[in-house]
Amino acid sequence: MESRPFLRGWGGRAFETPVLSSSQLTPTTHGIAVKKPVGFSFRPVQFTFLALRTDEGWHARPMSLASSPTRPNLEYAVRISESPFKRAFASLRPGDSVRLQGPLGDFVLEEDRPAVLLAGGIGITPLKGMAEYAADMSLPIEVRLVYSNSSEEEIAYRGDLEELERRNPHLRVVHTLTGNDITKGWEGFVGRIGLKHLREATRGLNQPVFYASGKPGMVVAVLDILADMAVSEADVRTEFFRGY
Numbered sequence: 733m734e735s736r737p738f739l740r741g742w743g744g745r746a747f748e749t750p751v752l753s754s755s756q757l758t759p760t761t762h763g764i765a766v767k768k769p770v771g772f773s774f775r776p777v778q779f780t781f782l783a784l785r786t787d788e789g790w791h792a793r794p795m796s797l798a799s800s801p802t803r804p805n806l807e808y809a810v811r812i813s814e815s816p817f818k819r820a821f822a823s824l825r826p827g828d829s830v831r832l833q834g835p836l837g838d839f840v841l842e843e844d845r846p847a848v849l850l851a852g853g854i855g856i857t858p859l860k861g862m863a864e865y866a867a868d869m870s871l872p873i874e875v876r877l878v879y880s881n882s883s884e885e886e887i888a889y890r891g892d893l894e895e896l897e898r899r900n901p902h903l904r905v906v907h908t909l910t911g912n913d914i915t916k917g918w919e920g921f922v923g924r925i926g927l928k929h930l931r932e933a934t935r936g937l938n939q940p941v942f943y944a945s946g947k948p949g950m951v952v953a954v955l956d957i958l959a960d961m962a963v964s965e966a967d968v969r970t971e972f973f974r975g976y
């Protein structure tokens with residue numbers, strides 16, 4: 733249901749919509765699906781403001797959409813914290829109402845160039861949506877996702893990404909773990925996203941676009957590596973999850 737914008741000066745349209753599902757994704761992350769409001773459309777994959785009723789009244793945060801525009805519902809996911817917003821997010825139940833305002837931003841997949849998606853932790857949200865979009869639209873472009881997490885159990889959407897890899901012969905997902913507690917038998921990379929990951933991810937690609945998403949520290953670190961590789965700024969897109 734369309735409603736009055738709750739944030740002035742940001743643009744986009746505002747809607748109130750019901751939660752369809754809500755579940756813990758990993759020990760420290762939580763995801764929800766909400767009904768896509770009639771009249772709401774977005775590009776792969778923008779963000780919205782999401783407003784929730786918390787213990788302290790309505791709170792809003794910018795939140796990337798975690799699903800492709802080709803999907804029937806909208807998804808969001810957060811790293812859980814003790815903030816009123818995050819507590820309210822983690823306790824959402826089907827049938828509860830949320831408000832969203834958007835779509836906003838230009839962190840959008842270019843459909844005719846190879847894509848290297850670089851995700852740090854919860855920064856996976858818009859990139860998972862881009863990977864879904866590429867698969868659902870049968871885009872002929874190569875898509876490589878490098879996904880960094882502290883531990884194997886913290887890999888959100890692992891099953892969904894494996895399913896997308898099966899469906900899309902042009903998609904490859906490379907995992908890397910940064911914590912001390914690497915599972916025995918782990919076959920992926922170890923360590924923060926660096927030169928070795930980017931060399932692997934870009935092998936054979938012609939002039940890819942790089943999309944980096946996550947907490948500001950992670951995105952800045954990735955930008956440094958891309959600069960060392962002499963990647964032109966014109967070929968880099970960023971989504972800084974400010975507020976962490």
Ligand SMILES: Cc1cc2nc3c(=O)[nH]c(=O)nc-3n(C[C@H](O)[C@H](O)[C@H](O)COP(=O)(O)OP(=O)(O)OC[C@H]3O[C@@H](n4cnc5c(N)ncnc54)[C@H](O)[C@@H]3O)c2cc1C
Nearest residue numbers: 779793794795796809810811813815817818857973974975
């Ligand atoms: C474009 C964009 C997309 C994002 N997508 C996601 C996502 O998909 N998942 C996710 O978990 N997080 C995402 N974030 C970050 C999110 O909006 C929150 O800032 C973050 O989750 C921290 O929320 P909190 O309630 O735990 O912070 P709190 O502990 O309540 O906030 C700490 C302090 O930071 C301030 N603050 C909080 N958020 C912001 C902000 N965005 N900008 C400036 N100051 C702020 C608060 O007022 C407070 O002073 C995104 C941010 C941006 C800008």
